[in-house]
Amino acid sequence: MNMLTVQDLRKIFGKFEAVKGVSFAVEKGESYGLLGPNGAGKSTTINMITGLFPPTSGEIHIKDIDVVKNQKQAQKWIGVVPQEIALYQSMSARENLKFWGRMYDLSGSALEKSVDQVLEIIGLSERAKDKVETFSGGMKRRVNIGAAILHKPELLIMDEPTVGIDPQSRNHILETVKRLNNEGMTIIYTSHYMEEVEYLCERIGIVDHGELIASGTLSELRETIGDHSKIILAMDKERFNPEQITESLTTFFSDKDFQIQDQQVMVFHKEPQLILTDFIQSVTKTGAKITSVDIVEPNLESVFLHLTGRNLRD
């Protein structure tokens, strides 16, 4: 059964169309990533799914509940980690967690137990009594996540939960999310960091300018760029002769499989190890002096570049 189904979702702010007909589905127990640059429409999509505001058109179902018509019913099952830190700063971490737990119908000893567990998970048991305003950015982020998992939601929706924090806190958060997913929680995770999405998500949707431009598992997305790795040779300026190199390379490779740029020569291939020696030899033959060799595995960055002609982060 699908945990979430989104069909032809649209949102128009005034005259500006922020989301232009997005459709996707997430299965129970799956972790789905939404990857896209700033302003792509990720938060807008998420906010419609969580019922914060209604879509201009389109349908959203969580399990079999229509979110647009019956949002309060659906909201019981979901945990939402908003992009901004949505906590009462003058209250302690524990007070915040208790407050949000109560909003999700927890009370009494169940609430206490859940708060203790969550404090443990986010690694803040020791600081539980301190006011949130005295926390570091990373710690606030962790409480922000904690507040969303108190009621053990079936679907956890996270909107860039790691924005602007140190690598250590970030790893902690990623590991936590991974564990929750392994324990059976369905995850929707938006980010503009491809490494996070690659690490966490079984399936990924790439969003740009309000459109879902690609969707699939990591390997499926790699397929869209032919799953080719890239070998990059950097050369010394002195005996660098692009014409000779081109001539030499055409004996091995077709035109579209290599590229010469500045003092760099790039070759695309599915199995770079097989052609590495041939490639290096045909370049050194021209008298060029190689300064470095790089092999780049295909990643979401290159997929995005391939699809849009732009980098994910500018």
Next chain:
Amino acid sequence: MRKIWTILLLHLKEFFKSPGVLVLMFVMPALFSWIFGGMTMNSDQNKPVVNVVLSDSPVSKEMFNLLKQDHHFDWKQQSRNQAEKNVSAQDAVAAVVLPDDIGQRITETKPLFDIIVQRKNEDYLALSTHLEGTAGLVLRSYQATSKLEADALPKVLDAITNNKGIMVEKQIIQKDSNNSVETNLMFVGFAIMFMMFGLSGAASTILEERIGGTWGRLMVSPASKLQVSLGYLLAYFFMGWIQFAVLMVTMNLLFETTWGSLVYFIPFASLVILSVVGFGLMIAGLVKTKQQASAVSAVLIVSTCMLGGVYWPIEVVPDLMQKIALAVPQSWAMAGFKEIISGSLHSATLMRDTLALFGFSALFFFIGLRGMKFE
């Protein structure tokens, strides 16, 4: 229900944690009322002084006591010389010289009291009626007791003092409470004004919450809009009541003020607080940031309080201003409180004030809730 309560408690807690709010809601009004209250209290104590020159006769003390029953004057015993000096220096309104022998005064057909006076001003006029009354009383008692033993007259006068005392006392309470209706109203007025500041400040935290994201988080939680709105509104209502009650009790302890019948006072105050909550909500709904809210509310609150007769009695302003005041909720609140505190409880007036306040509240809530974006 539990969610409403949770939201309510959270906001009360946050509210009373912030020192600015505490100063605004408790210290400032107490200070204002104390300063203004102290001023009017003092003027109350500035009673005109009347000197009394006692004689050796045993009745003279009793007559002095009888005179002292009028609490509007400060009665001071003096020697004749000093009394004359005081009167000419206008340190005393007048001096009353009590007779040695009442019988002699009667046979000589002289007035019972000799009065030394410099200027016959209003105070003197008030005094002379009292003196005439007292003299009449003494004379009648004298005649009645003239055939009895020598100490009968002082006893009778003493009895009269005590009896009459009840009457005069009553009259004085009436008079005193008339005076302090104005003072009490002023306390209530200040409480209203500061409550308006406090609550519109509190309501504008919704704007901060919207930017901060906690509002959004509430909206995507299973808590319904009704629960969230009730939680906030009740929190503001409680804040208002707590402030109001604390001020009223403090004033009561400090100045022994009375608030009239609590059966009327409490429901009416609740209605006033409700409309103040509506006012705060309306401002929060009309502007975008907390800064805007505080600027707009400062202007609106001070000007409407002036118009509405919170700072001074509405009766002292020109007719036109009194007409304009009808468009300001405070004027209705003050009018209602006046009915209740003065004890007149004129039901038509109270009804009219109540209806007007209901109208204002409904309007404010309508505007406020419309502006309260649930997105």
